[in-house]
Amino acid sequence: MTSIKILISLLEQSYDHRSWHGTNLRGSLRGLTPAQAAWRPGKGRHNIWEIAVHCAYWKYIVRRRLLGEKGGSFPLKGSNWFRRPEKLTPAAWRADLRLLEETHRSLLSVVADLDPKHLTRRTPSGTWTHLQTISGIASHDLYHAGQIQLIKRLHRSMDLFHPPV
Numbered sequence: 001m002t003s004i005k006i007l008i009s010l011l012e013q014s015y016d017h018r019s020w021h022g023t024n025l026r027g028s029l030r031g032l033t034p035a036q037a038a039w040r041p042g043k044g045r046h047n048i049w050e051i052a053v054h055c056a057y058w059k060y061i062v063r064r065r066l067l068g069e070k071g072g073s074f075p076l077k078g079s080n081w082f083r084r085p086e087k088l089t090p091a092a093w094r095a096d097l098r099l100l101e102e103t104h105r106s107l108l109s110v111v112a113d114l115d116p117k118h119l120t121r122r123t124p125s126g127t128w129t130h131l132q133t134i135s136g137i138a139s140h141d142l143y144h145a146g147q148i149q150l151i152k153r154l155h156r157s158m159d160l161f162h163p164p165v
Contacts, residue, residue, distance in 0.1 A: 003116045008108060014145075015104050016140040025055060026140040028148040034093040038085050039155050046057050048151055049084040051144050053096050057082070059103040062137045063110050065123040066130055075099060107137070116141075 008062050011021035016026040029037075029052055037049040046054070057074055064072050076082050076099075111134055119131040128136070 003119060004112065005129055007111055007131070007138075008120075009141055010135060011104075011108060011111065011141075014141040021142070023145055023149055025037075025148075026101075027144040028145040028152075029097065032093075032152075034085065034088050034090055036152070037090055037093055039151075043153055045067065047084065048148050049093065049096065050081060051148055051151075052100050053082045054080065054143055055141060056096070056100040056103045058108045058140055059100075059137060063103070063107045064132055065109075065125070066110050066114065068124055070124070074110045076079055088162055093139065 009017075013021075014023060014024055028050070032048060035051075037052070040047045054077065055068060060072075060074050084096065086147075111128050114130065119134075122127050122129055123133055
C-alpha cells in the first residue's frame, strides 16, 4: 500500500468508513435531528451543529494548504467557528451536513493527487509538512467525533432529569 493510499484510508476511517476505534465523525452525526444538533450543553459552549461546520471549515483549510492556495472563500462568512443554526430546520441541517461531505470529498481528491515525494514538503506557513497536516485533519475528525458522542450522552442524561414538555 502506498503512503497516499494509507493517508486516504486514515481520512476515510476517521470520517465515514468502518474502523476498529469506534464511531467516526459522520457516524457521530448520523440520525441527529436539527434540534438535537442545535442543543447547547452550556452557555458559551459549542453545539454539535457548530462542531460539524467547524470540521468542514478545517477540511477546506487543509485542502487549500495542500494546494498552496493563498486565498479562497469558505461558503460561510467568518472563520473557524460559525454560530449555528441560523435557521433551525431540517433543510438547514442537511445543507451543513452536505457542506461537510463536500469539503471531505474535495480534500480526499487533493490527497489522492499528491505526489508522495511532496509529503515531506511544508505547507506555506512552513510549520507542518503535508504528511503532518493530513494526519492532523484525520485526528481532528476523531477528536470532534468523540466530543459529539459526549455531548449526545450529556443531552440524553439531561433528558432523564428534565423530560421534554
